[in-house]
Amino acid sequence: MPSLVLPTASFSTKLSHRHHSTIPSASHSRRPHLAGDPPRTVVITSGKGGVGKTTATANLSASLARLGFRVTSIDADAGLRNLDLLLGLENRIHYTASEVFSGECRLDQALVRDRRFNNLRLLCLSKPRSKLPLSFGSKTITYLVDALKTLEPENPVQFILIDCPAGVDAGFVTAIAPADEAILVTTPDITALRDADRVAGLLECDGIKDIKIIVNRVRADLVRGEDMMSPLDVQEMLGLPLLGAIPEDAEVIRSTNRGSPLVLNDPPAPAGIAFEQAAWRLVEGDTMTAVALEEADRPSKKGFGWFSFFGR
Ligand code: ADP
Numbered sequence: 001m002p003s004l005v006l007p008t009a010s011f012s013t014k015l016s017h018r019h020h021s022t023i024p025s026a027s028h029s030r031r032p033h034l035a036g037d038p039p040r041t042v043v044i045t046s047g048k049g050g051v052g053k054t055t056a057t058a059n060l061s062a063s064l065a066r067l068g069f070r071v072t073s074i075d076a077d078a079g080l081r082n083l084d085l086l087l088g089l090e091n092r093i094h095y096t097a098s099e100v101f102s103g104e105c106r107l108d109q110a111l112v113r114d115r116r117f118n119n120l121r122l123l124c125l126s127k128p129r130s131k132l133p134l135s136f137g138s139k140t141i142t143y144l145v146d147a148l149k150t151l152e153p154e155n156p157v158q159f160i161l162i163d164c165p166a167g168v169d170a171g172f173v174t175a176i177a178p179a180d181e182a183i184l185v186t187t188p189d190i191t192a193l194r195d196a197d198r199v200a201g202l203l204e205c206d207g208i209k210d211i212k213i214i215v216n217r218v219r220a221d222l223v224r225g226e227d228m229m230s231p232l233d234v235q236e237m238l239g240l241p242l243l244g245a246i247p248e249d250a251e252v253i254r255s256t257n258r259g260s261p262l263v264l265n266d267p268p269a270p271a272g273i274a275f276e277q278a279a280w281r282l283v284e285g286d287t288m289t290a291v292a293l294e295e296a297d298r299p300s301k302k303g304f305g306w307f308s309f310f311g312r
């Protein structure tokens with residue numbers, strides 16, 4: 001198993017100005033304290049497509065697994081399934097939840113064990129290009145998640161992460177049904193924000209009160225030029241706590257193509273560090289009140305350009 005990467009306690013709340021102070025290092029011995037009652041079921045949702053839900057699910061899953069938590073990630077985006085690709089598990093899927101319900105296999109047989117972490121499992125709802133049965137709705141997925149929670153009484157799962165499809169129709173309603181918490185992923189643009197706002201309202205109507213946001217694809221140069229909203233602007237507009245601010249980073253695409261979540265990169269990439277920090281905050285029930293972002297792929301004359309903006 002790859003070594004643990006343990007950020008310092010100051011990660012989540014203090015503002016750091018220097019590159020090295022934010023790089024997770026194996027020399028830190030602190031472990032995150034698990035807040036809330038496990039198993040925690042968290043849906044990763046957005047409204048708008050292409051904003052980074054699956055990327056966030058893959059990276060949070062890998063971070064949590066590396067921190068030692070037992071994680072099951074559910075790809076509930078049955079139509080455009082790709083969490084398996086991001087985790088590099090596409091060739092290992094023999095059964096999915098559809099086969100469980102049709103009686104072809106047991107639930108444990110549909111759980112795909114990660115190659116790197118044996119405490120990380122992936123569950124897909126259906127095989128690629130095959131549609132979910134129409135009867136697969138909120139009740140079915142809730143039943144499935146309840147079964148996951150009790151599957152291994154000796155080693156019960158601690159986090160169930162659900163990668164939600166885009167939109168607010170049946171697939172969305174199904175994906176959010178078993179969740180107690182939600183992570184709303186948005187990019188800092190007005191269309192994604194409008195969708196995120198709508199989704200936040202729908203989540204609340206569904207009884208999900210614990211909603212945090214991840215602002216993805218932030219470009220410090222654009223924020224500085226006031227051509228892009230800052231993560232704290234987004235937080236204020238949505239009125240929800242900020243779990244993470246992820247910079248635009250070309251490494252995200254490279255790691256997607258490799259089937260290895262970015263948080264596992266060595267040396268760490270800026271977006272990977274930001275996802276790792278978000279995973280720590282998720283575990284500890286913490287949020288961000290200040291953000292320091294690195295310009296991932298735009299080195300300035302002085303080297304990496306740092307841009308800091310302050311919160312409360
Ligand atoms: P969703 O699941 O919301 O549809 P994805 O996670 O599939 O979105 O991401 C959509 C695209 O955006 C992918 O090509 C992904 O590699 C890219 N992407 C996501 N986050 C970042 C980032 N921080 N920097 C650069 N590219 C990103």
Ligand code: MG
Binds near residue numbers: 053077082
């Ligand atoms: Mg997706």
